[in-house]
Amino acid sequence: MASFTPSGRLKREHHRQQFIETQITRLLEGAGGFDITAITGDASFRLYFRVQAAHAKFILMDVPPEKGTISEFVHLNDVFSEGGLLVPEVLAFDNELGFVLLEDLGATHLADLVESEHREAHYLTLLSWLPKIAKLPASEWMREYDLAFILQEMDIFRSWLLEKWLDYSFDEEEVARWQHLTQSLAGCMLTQPQVVMHRDFHSRNVMFQQEKGRLIDYQDAVVGPICYDAVSLLKDCYVKLPADELERLKKISYQQLSDNGLLEGINYDQYIDYFNLTGLQRHLKAAGIFVRLYLRDGKPGYLPNILPTLDYIVEAANAYTDYQWLATWLQSEIMPMVQDKLAESL
Structure with a gap:
């Protein structure tokens, strides 16, 4: 060593x-x-x-x-x-x-091409990779995205964004709500078909060379919920797709996985519930990681991505009665505090 x-x-x-x-x-x-x-x-x-x-x-x-x-x-x-x-x-x-x-694959990521006329074609190609990734053989190097793993990731938001950065502490009612949230999101993720997932399948992890996409940063692949990589790509913390395009691509992601026998017994409405609730967990984790990169690793470049990531959470939470408290809490209390912190930090 x-x-x-x-x-x-x-x-x-x-x-x-x-x-x-x-x-x-x-x-x-x-x-x-x-x-x-x-x-x-x-x-x-x-x-x-x-x-x-x-x-x-x-x-x-x-x-x-x-x-x-x-x-x-x-x-x-x-x-x-x-x-x-x-x-x-x-x-x-x-x-x-x-x-x-x-x-060397060059320096052009999917994130650099989102304004190009070929953007949707690029996304269609990447969606065709979803079943290929899901069908990869599980490896000894891939952890299971189990309950402990999911809860550990959820705690990144509470520990780093709320407690360490915003100096925010839960009261008793918020503790109960947070525990219910983490358990219900974990249940949703564990109920889905469990497959190999890249885990960071987004616009900064696809390189383009001579119009051909190449996948990078796959060393943290795990075995987990079928929707996760589709969420990573289509509700990307770095790129927000127009609403109509997002809806089209979500349907295509379902079709790709379904046609390859990976969604047996799961209709589109159920898939979208899985997609939305998996996104809640992923985006809470991501917002916490952006703060951790700043506080622990001295990397402030990810701070501007926090509010767009929280917007995704608000949007998804508002679609479900059980999670509307989360949307209200973020909008009324947490996001104004984040905006104040960003004004100090950037």
Whole structure:
């Protein structure tokens, strides 16, 4: 395991240089010089660098061994690729050092193409990936999205956004409501067919190169509710689709999953209930994570996404009598406090 001492960091830096030189020389049969530049914007502990050689570019993923492992990424890269999904090619890796050398897919994400005339065509292609992901074989590297996992994620909202950021504490009535909310949303998610899900299938995790989409950031894939990836894509925290387009695409997501035998006995109305309530859980978690990235990791760039994410929650909660209190509470108490905090922070 790498040391936290300066000498340990220098040693690892030397090994990185050695790893890159060796692998690029192997790939290009003598690459000559190369430059390395950091790529910013990732929400995880993983570091990414673009390696520019004379006639080729690569991506270096750097996972400090004291923070994580590359094993799941390398293994799941094979799982997704063998399942017919387009993913970056792994060119070389070193488990001990925590380095993966990948092909460079460029810098164009789906998020960069949402204003293009081909947007809906891109979404239709990605919806056709839903059954491919769902039908992947479960792997030892995939956790189950079980009750404990769901409740742990729900607590991110309460702990980070409410308590740590807004200094907000529940009274007794709110504690009871929150407990009922978490249990009912968990029940909804566990009742659905359980399949492999990417877990972060959204506009910043699909790269486009020569008009062809490629999936990234799949190392956190889990086995969980069938609706989850459709929610991630269509009610994206970074991109809000027009209402009419969203409705069309939701129907197509249902059809894709149904035609592939993944929604047996589930009609469209039931699917939409699953979709909406799964979205409530996902968006509560996401809003909490955006705050955690700011407070714990010093990454304020995700703060502007909090209010649009809370808007999704209000919209979904208002559609159900049992959850209208959540919409009212967010709009009347929490969102004004968030706006005040954002004014201070941004």
